[in-house]
Amino acid sequence: MQTLTTALAAAPIFPFPARQPALAAREGHAMQAGPEEPSLGSLFRDAALESFDAGQTVFWEGDDAEDVFTVVEGLLRLYRSLPDGRRAITGFACAGEIVGIAFTRRYPCSAEAVGEIKLRRVSRRSLYNAADVIPSLRPEALATIAKELARAQDQIVLLGRKTADERVASFILAMAERIGQSPREIDLPMSRLDMADYLGLTIETVSRVLTRMQRDGMISFRGRYHLIIERPRGLRELSGGADEERNDDISFACAG
Known part of the structure; x- marks a missing residue:
């Protein structure tokens, strides 16, 4: 089976929804080589484990969204700041959850440790490369995005009607x-x-x-x-x- 290291080294850089015919042979080889396909979790497995103290910022709203994160331990507070200084918390990311896969060019919110937390990060470039080469990553990534959209709809109902x-x-x-x-x-x-x-x-x-x-x-x-x-x-x-x-x-x- 094609390894993630090989996949990331070989793949061009572009978002995962796009497909390149030149990759078909590599994908076919990866699927024939073994029954198991890498998961999104395996992308983070070799990434360095980072620790943050309570109140420490992981990324800031408006910064270039260069990385995607997975929370290993603890809780991450996600919030947006209003011009008058007020804060609106848009969510909490728990252990095992991925943060940033649905973001665009810039982070739409800031992320801050609620208590002591541990997380891993990979670059968006690496994630897109891997998802282009390894077909099994695409539905998992899309499912993660779909869950975020469903959560956002639930939050609209909660704030608007409950x-x-x-x-x-x-x-x-x-x-x-x-x-x-x-x-x-x-x-x-x-x-x-x-x-x-x-x-x-x-x-x-x-x-x-x-x-x-x-x-x-x-x-x-x-x-x-x-x-x-x-x-x-x-x-x-x-x-x-x-x-x-x-x-x-x-x-x-x-x-x-």
Whole structure:
């Protein structure tokens, strides 16, 4: 099977949706050589592991989008800055998730470590080269982009139509799916202010909703950050239900 190193060295540079007839022979050879094809994850495997402290910036909004990242450990905060200094969090990237594959020439948001994080990066040039040479990478890359678009649509509905209670409930359920120790237990490392900036609420409103959910027996806290979902069905009903059930396998990331 053709290795990624060989593929990257041989391929020209252009975005993966394009196809070049000259690559057909190499692709055919790669498919015949073995049953397994490289995945997007294998692109990052040999990349250096980078560590960032809490609050450290990984990339800035408006910078050239030269790299694509995968979060190995921890949580990445994705946000945009408004001219008056306000911040709008557009998403959180969790361990195992890829950030930047759907971006265009410039980063549409900034990325900042919520706590200590580890990540790997590859250049967009390398990703495009590999996706051009190795056919199996294309549907995986397109699926990743499709998930980001679906998350963006869910976020539009959340901000445009949902009440404060529905927004907080939707957030808890989505994060439980992505980073929960179980479907009912989750560590929420982000602050209440982060939650508020993501949900389009004030920090006071987020705190009131969480307190009300605790009082009603829907959730409980063990310490400040460890949340337990006591009544999953009730929380899902409060969230609006339909969109969470439809998109359990996808949640939110940076909507550029």
